[in-house]
Amino acid sequence: MSKFLNYTFLIFLIFNVNIAKSFSDNLKMGEATIQQMIIEAQKHAINTIKLEANERSKKIALLIKKYINLDFMSKATTGTFWKKASETQREKYKTALLKQIVLTIEEHLNTLATLSYKPTKSERRGKKLIYVRGLIEDPNKKKPDVNLLWKLAANKNGSFLILDLEIEGISLVSSQKAETVSILRKNRGNFDILLNKMTREK
Amino acid sequence: MTKKYKFLFIKCITAAFILNGCSSSTKLVSEDKDPFEKMNRNVFQFNKYIDQNIISPISKTYIKKVPTKIRSGVSNHLEWIDTPNTIINSTLQTEMENTILASAKFLLNGLTLGFYDLDKGETVIKKRDFGSTLAKLNVSEGPFLMVPFLGPKTTRDLTGTILDKQNIATLSSNSIDDLNLAEIPINIIDKRSKMSKTIDNIYLSTDPYIKVRTFYLQNRRNEIYSKKYIENKNNNLDAEFEKLLD
Numbered sequence A: 001m002s003k004f005l006n007y008t009f010l011i012f013l014i015f016n017v018n019i020a021k022s023f024s025d026n027l028k029m030g031e032a033t034i035q036q037m038i039i040e041a042q043k044h045a046i047n048t049i050k051l052e053a054n055e056r057s058k059k060i061a062l063l064i065k066k067y068i069n070l071d072f073m074s075k076a077t078t079g080t081f082w083k084k085a086s087e088t089q090r091e092k093y094k095t096a097l098l099k100q101i102v103l104t105i106e107e108h109l110n111t112l113a114t115l116s117y118k119p120t121k122s123e124r125r126g127k128k129l130i131y132v133r134g135l136i137e138d139p140n141k142k143k144p145d146v147n148l149l150w151k152l153a154a155n156k157n158g159s160f161l162i163l164d165l166e167i168e169g170i171s172l173v174s175s176q177k178a179e180t181v182s183i184l185r186k187n188r189g190n191f192d193i194l195l196n197k198m199t200r201e202k
Numbered sequence B: 001m002t003k004k005y006k007f008l009f010i011k012c013i014t015a016a017f018i019l020n021g022c023s024s025s026t027k028l029v030s031e032d033k034d035p036f037e038k039m040n041r042n043v044f045q046f047n048k049y050i051d052q053n054i055i056s057p058i059s060k061t062y063i064k065k066v067p068t069k070i071r072s073g074v075s076n077h078l079e080w081i082d083t084p085n086t087i088i089n090s091t092l093q094t095e096m097e098n099t100i101l102a103s104a105k106f107l108l109n110g111l112t113l114g115f116y117d118l119d120k121g122e123t124v125i126k127k128r129d130f131g132s133t134l135a136k137l138n139v140s141e142g143p144f145l146m147v148p149f150l151g152p153k154t155t156r157d158l159t160g161t162i163l164d165k166q167n168i169a170t171l172s173s174n175s176i177d178d179l180n181l182a183e184i185p186i187n188i189i190d191k192r193s194k195m196s197k198t199i200d201n202i203y204l205s206t207d208p209y210i211k212v213r214t215f216y217l218q219n220r221r222n223e224i225y226s227k228k229y230i231e232n233k234n235n236n237l238d239a240e241f242e243k244l245l246d
Helices: A003-048 A053-067 A070-084 A087-114 A172-186 A191-199 B001-022 B037-065 B068-094 B095-112 B130-136 B155-171 B176-196 B196-205 B210-245
Strands: A116-125 A128-135 A144-153 A158-169 B144-147 B151-154
Touching: A003 A116, A003 A128, A003 A144, A003 A158, A003 B130, A003 B210, A053 A087, A070 A087, A070 A158, A070 A172, A070 B176, A087 A191, A087 B176, A087 B196, A116 B155, A128 B210, A144 B210, A158 A172, A158 B068, A158 B210, A172 A191, A172 B210, B037 B144, B037 B196, B068 B095, B068 B155, B130 B155, B130 B210, B144 B155, B144 B210, B151 B155, B151 B210, B176 B196, B196 B210
Parallel strands: none
Antiparallel strands: A116 A128, A128 A144, A144 A158, B144 B151
């Protein structure tokens, strides 16, 4: 009986150690993903400064696509309306959403090159999610620190992709969802009207 | 304060509380529930017009012509002038550490009339106003409002803002009252210059009104409810995200 208990305890211990190790490995991978993306974005900001606006946008879009889960973001920002959209509308929405993200990042890219990023705390949430927290600091202390929270999950290949970013507690996915859903509701779920509004030149 | 203004003040407070009564009894109102949306959108258009044609050009000139050091001095002074509100409201919210820190900082920076931050931003003070005090007293958030010139507010925060202004007016002498009147436009220009990129970005979005509403509500709730609210919000979002990932 005692042998059985010992074996059970041993199996339990190995199992738990493995889970804990895999949890901490996942956290490290998540942190590394964000760190790598920040380094690439900063390099990118410096290297593409002389390029024409269109070329620069294309390069930023490629960089962002590498790190975000665009499929997930599209679903999360359209709520229940996603199911009603056709394949073509879905693809068009993804392109429009990516363009909006690129525009937002372009606005801040040059500033980002002069600031530094410091990871602060990471945690595992639920079964699939990882939170990576960080701080954007101004080395000259002229600008206040900005708190960032990246929400990540592993894809089928095991690499971590960004699902959402919270800047000072404001979630980008929630903000985009509020906007998208409001337009869709007003237009009885008509995706074409939404796409027209999103792609219209301002 | 004259009788006429006292009467107006009481009317505003009563109106704000009546509007608050329109909301449900829960503290937080759903972002989608916007009973005054039509009126709010009209006010938003008016504010946008004023901003794009008057405030934004002045703010851009202010950034261009006024040296950074002077701008930062003005910002510090405006923050200093607002500190008594934080002291009073931190006390009302029994956040004694914040009260002590804010009082100490107010006295220290008072040596330069607040134009220079003598502790160089090392003391972090949580800004507290009557809006947050009302929230701590479990007063409902109330519907979202777009107020002419003031911008986004909830009915609770509008009540708080009126009480805050009343507070400063009661505390200060007549000469400081006159100074406050001069500070209102400077405050607007200062805030606009600090948030120029964000505001211009909002105007470029698909529905700027909704963007302002969601940014304001998320930010305000984070300020007021801090950790407890954020944890609750994150738990709900996590559940939603996990469902979508399946």
